[in-house]
Amino acid sequence: MVKILVVDDDKNIRKLMTVVLESEGFTVISASDGEKALDIMDKETIDMVIVDIMMPNIDGYEFTKSVRETNAKLPIIMVSAKQLAEDRKKGFVAGIDDFMVKPIDTEELVLHVRALLRRAKINSEGKIVIGEVTVDSESMTVSRAGETQILPQKEFQLLYKLLSYPDKIFTRIQLMDEIWGMDSDTGWETVTVHIARLRKRFEYYPEFEIRSVRGLGYKAVKK
Numbered sequence: 001m002v003k004i005l006v007v008d009d010d011k012n013i014r015k016l017m018t019v020v021l022e023s024e025g026f027t028v029i030s031a032s033d034g035e036k037a038l039d040i041m042d043k044e045t046i047d048m049v050i051v052d053i054m055m056p057n058i059d060g061y062e063f064t065k066s067v068r069e070t071n072a073k074l075p076i077i078m079v080s081a082k083q084l085a086e087d088r089k090k091g092f093v094a095g096i097d098d099f100m101v102k103p104i105d106t107e108e109l110v111l112h113v114r115a116l117l118r119r120a121k122i123n124s125e126g127k128i129v130i131g132e133v134t135v136d137s138e139s140m141t142v143s144r145a146g147e148t149q150i151l152p153q154k155e156f157q158l159l160y161k162l163l164s165y166p167d168k169i170f171t172r173i174q175l176m177d178e179i180w181g182m183d184s185d186t187g188w189e190t191v192t193v194h195i196a197r198l199r200k201r202f203e204y205y206p207e208f209e210i211r212s213v214r215g216l217g218y219k220a221v222k223k
Contacts, residue, residue, distance in 0.1 A: 003048075010052070034055055048113065052078075052080060076098075161175065167220075176190075
């Protein structure tokens with residue numbers, strides 16, 4: 001059974017998340033700050049963390065950095081009343097996988113949790129299989145019907161990201177930040193160029209396609 005650690009100094013939020021997540025079949029452990037959460041993680045095997053930012057002793061940013069020093073793959077969702085882009089960026093730089101703004105819609109929370117757990121499973125296996133297509137992160141290849149294509153690193157990372165979250169829309173800026181890095185001097189136009197290359201490579205694949213969403217960005221769609 002999946003074990004989720006909820007870290008928040010508001011006991012009512014901890015209680016609400018515990019009730020919601022346990023009703024979905026998850027096991028929930030809670031902590032009131034990052035220091036207590038790290039102590040719990042020394043004793044328990046945790047499958048996911050949901051963490052607030054503003055907490056006493058060790059805040060959400062420092063907690064995330066500490067976790068990432070020893071565990072690069074543990075799914076972490078940061079939940080906060082902070083809504084500025086700078087706060088989200090600071091969270092992603094620290095090592096979170098997802099960010100949600102309070103007050104939390106509980107149904108949306110469950111959807112984020114399940115999506116991130118699916119992503120973690122894909123990460124652990126290192127492969128995405130769609131029909132006859134296998135996307136292998138270890139070799140950066142895409143195979144189908146006995147034919148294998150070896151992709152350049154950025155093209156592969158872009159395709160893998162989109163296929164890991166089918167139907168999820170990513171903006172060009174999001175893709176730039178996650179694949180090229182927030183400090184990259186490369187313009188967002190390079191995302192458009194790489195998308196065009198991927199479309200050309202896989203235009204005859206019946207299993208999936210990469211669609212433009214007008215005014216928003218791109219998404220991968222399984223057929």
